[in-house]
Amino acid sequence: MANDISKRLLSTSKNSKLEKFGKTITFLCLVLIVFVVALILLFVAQKGLSTFFVDGVNLFSFLFGTNWNPSQTDANGLPVLGALPMIVGSFLVTFLSALLATPFAIGVALFMTEISPKRGSKIMQPAIELLVGIPSVVYGFIGLTVVVPAVRSVFGGSGFGILSGVFVLFVMILPTVTSMTVDSLKAVPRHYKEASLALGATRWQTISRVILQAAKPGILTAIVFGMARAFGEALAIQMVVGNAALMPTSLITPASTLTSVLTMGIGNTVMGTVRNDALWSLALILLLMSLFFNSMIKLITRPKGKKNYVR
Incomplete structure (x- = not known):
């Protein structure tokens, strides 16, 4: 009996053939995904770098110039393309919204996992799932009709600007950061808590000294994920930020982001022109920032050896 079982395990059977077929299919899917991602990177890089290597726009002037006016030309006959206002606007709304959302996300996650798990699951979990399912255009419309007038009445100005974008993005990234923080807190071994008590x-x-310390890599990963979503958000920000390609002098003055300029201008340009290539350069900056956020996540989640959390 034992010999028959061993022969079946060692012989080429239908199950082993199916296993090889499954491995082949998964490998081909992996190759396809890598190929598609590589094509996207090459396409965006080719279009984005054409601004500098084909059209002759100076890279330093593009990254650090403060005047974005493609219809105007400089002394060399090239469009005036200074992307610094959009870059600064994108970083401001990203970091400020993450800074505002992180304490709320950690507080809600602690309430759901440590303070009142049953009540937290009944009350907070449906609310988080509802926030995740709301489309971006709805957030933008609510921001346009509620947040912008509120900022105008409280802080003055037109209501459009970085501050309105921060409030909208705060609500948008809050469920993402909260959900990942909850998973990180739940992943902390139970004996850490028992030993501390x-x-x-x-x-x-x-x-504060055991659970949060043990879950710190996961919490930092959640924050970076929220920042990545905030940095790439387009429609909701476009509706509340003001879309003025000017260096933001305060949080309540109209500004613009990389995504807002892209969504507004990409459909109004002709492929192959300098203005169109400049927009692809902005898209390349967005892509590089996405790779940067992914690299940060890999760095944060990389194992660093054992640590003593009880002090």
Whole structure:
């Protein structure tokens, strides 16, 4: 009986053929995904770099120029393309919204996992799922009809600007950061908490010095994911930021982001022109920033050896 079983396991059977077929299919899918991603990178890079190597636009002037006026030409006959206002606007709304959303996300996650898990799951989980399912255009419309007038009445100005974009993005990235933070807190081994409490630590000391410390890589990953979504958001920001290609002098003055300029201008240009190539250069900057965020996530989640969390 044992010999028959061993012969079946070692012989070429239908199951082993199906296993090889499944491995081949998964490998081909992996190759296809890598090929598509490589094509996207090459296409965007080719279009974006054409601004500098074909059209002759100076890279330093493009990245650090403060005047974006493609219809105007400089002394060399090239369009005036200074992308610094959009780059600064994108980074401002991204970092400020992440800075605002992080304390709320950590607080909600702690309530759902450590303070009141049952009540948190009944109340907060449906609310988070609802926020995730709302389309971007709805966020933008709510921001246009609620946030912009509120900012105008409280802080003055037109209401359009970085501050309105920060409030809209805060609500948009909050469920993403919260969900990932909850998963990180749940992944902390239970014996960490039990050992801390057994040593006489209070519940808050256990949460702040043990659980949050152990979940720090996951929480940082959640923050970076939220920043990546905020940096690439287009429609909602376009509706509330003001879309003025000017260096932001304050949080309540109209500004613009990389995504807002792209969505407004890409359909009004002719493929192959300098103005169109400049927009592809902005898209290349967005792509590079996405790769940067992914690299940060890899760096954060990389194993760094064992640590002592109980101090």
